[in-house]
């Protein structure tokens with residue numbers, strides 16, 4: 001690993017730092033450029049727009065040399081724990097038809113994305129979302145992003161309720177405080193959002209040894225916000241549905257024998273994004289940092305955020321996630337710096353049971369006599385296409401039964417608060433709209449993820465979402481051919497190394513390097529607690545069968561009883577696989 005010898009503070013800040021400084025706390029140039037009769041924002045506008053939840057994109061299938069690109073905006077919602085009330089869902093459904101490309105995408109951070117919104121329609125779209133109790137504020141940008149929690153709406157397991165509640169409170173704690181968002185999109189009208197918890201309000205104001213920037217409109221972030229995006233999840237012991245090792249901070253709820261909340265185990269320093277050919281960038285899993293009592297949890301979260309704010313690299317954006325700080329300082333030094341802003345010592349981490357990958361699909365008891373149902377959605381895309389009419393089905397179900405939903409970190413949707421007597425009617429609506437039950441879908445497909453990539457993502461070097469199903473079909477055929485017809489594993493795929501679909505935590509991942517070319521990663525744990533490693537730097541997709549037939553044959557021959565593909569690759573080692581297969 002290459003570690004820069006120049007301390008970050010003496011290197012020149014990156015361009016984006018200047019854009020944040022000049023923005024007057026997230027206002028300009030977005031506010032002025034929105035009034036112009038143009039199809040696109042300037043470079044500065046594009047960067048700042050992210051803090052408002054939008055990425056400018058262009059349809060790369062429609063690029064014509066010498067002509068203006070086919071610009072549109074991607075809009076991402078903020079929905080802590082993936083909670084979407086029925087009114088908000090129906091608004092998003094309507095907006096996707098009125099202003100978007102008629103599809104809605106469930107993201108890997110439990111939010112929605114709309115694609116294809118024209119600049120002239122952006123204000124109408126965002127204000128409609130806010131008026132339906134939604135938001136897009138800080139869904140992207142150098143701030144705390146959507147806070148995740150397990151999507152299971154259990155009513156008889158208090159730890160799940162605590163995880164959801166604290167995901168919401170931490171999202172509130174770290175929301176940008178400048179009024180820019182409401183000024184720009186709602187002409188200054190403050191949204192009718194729920195009341196903030198008084199403890200959160202007090203914690204936001206509390207300055208411990210410089211954890212706050214005094215006299216700033218942004219008490220936690222200050223003028224420059226964070227060096228880079230920041231990601232937090234709150235989960236319960238044993239539940240890794242949130243991919244907790246991939247987050248900047250993960251909290252694990254700890255309760256006493258009566259089920260009352262006592263505190264949280266804290267992990268920090270995870271993050272997946274990397275750049276091909278840049279050794280100094282790498283995926284990293286979070287380390288255990290310690291335990292915090294519930295009364296102090298907001299102060300500790302703030303202390304970690306302040307450490308990254310003040311010491312994270314602001315000169316090289318490829319190297320500015322908090323994971324690099326933790327890696328280069330080591331956990332001890334990182335912890336003691338956090339303790340300065342926390343004002344006391346962090347208690348030792350408490351023992352935890354093993355984590356599991358959970359997806360909560362199908363029919364489940366909620367614990368209060370009602371049911372919840374998890375619908376498996378290929379790559380999170382809610383659309384109506386040929387015989388598959390999920391968008392129409394969801395609209396019908398949500399309208400008729402007035403059901404809230406939870407978006408899952410695996411890009412699926414859970415409908416909940418369902419009366420037992422409505423189960424058959426809901427089954428029928430789904431069946432009539434061509435929606436398969438989760439147990440009718442190949443688990444290889446059901447548990448896979450792919451990022452949007454082409455045609456909308458400007459960073460994509462090759463296909464991901466559009467290519468994933470044919471690839472999974474080829475993998476299934478290959479498994480059948482080598483005599484493993486019922487085998488399944490976690491497969492993920494992205495169009496570039498940024499890793500939006502968390503490929504480095506998959507048992508088998510393809511990461512785009514160029515047209516039809518992919519880096520192959522193998523060997524992450526099936527419960528996402530261990531990273532994968534690079535197996536092949538560049539593989540032409542046409543060689544998939546030639547490369548993997550011997551690999552799967554070796555797996556079949558040498559695996560231990562019940563051993564998963566990822567665990568096998570890790571145990572025997574990628575060198576042994578190269579040797580055995582000659583690949």
Ligand code: HEM
Pocket residue numbers: 055057074106107108109113246271272273274380411450451452453456457458459498499500501502
């Ligand atoms: C330098 C790093 C990264 C950049 C520049 C980046 C940029 C982007 C862009 C442009 C999109 C929109 C694509 C589209 O919808 O067409 C996107 C989507 C997304 N990214 Fe990233 N990304 C980065 C890393 C990551 C990582 C490491 C994660 C998570 C571990 C992540 C999570 C997401 C999520 C949840 C989405 C929504 C799309 C989906 O559901 O697949 N991003 N990102």
Ligand code: SF4
Pocket residue numbers: 451452453454457458459460461464494495496497498499500501
């Ligand atoms: S992984 Fe790369 S190609 Fe895929 S959505 Fe993220 S930035 Fe775009």
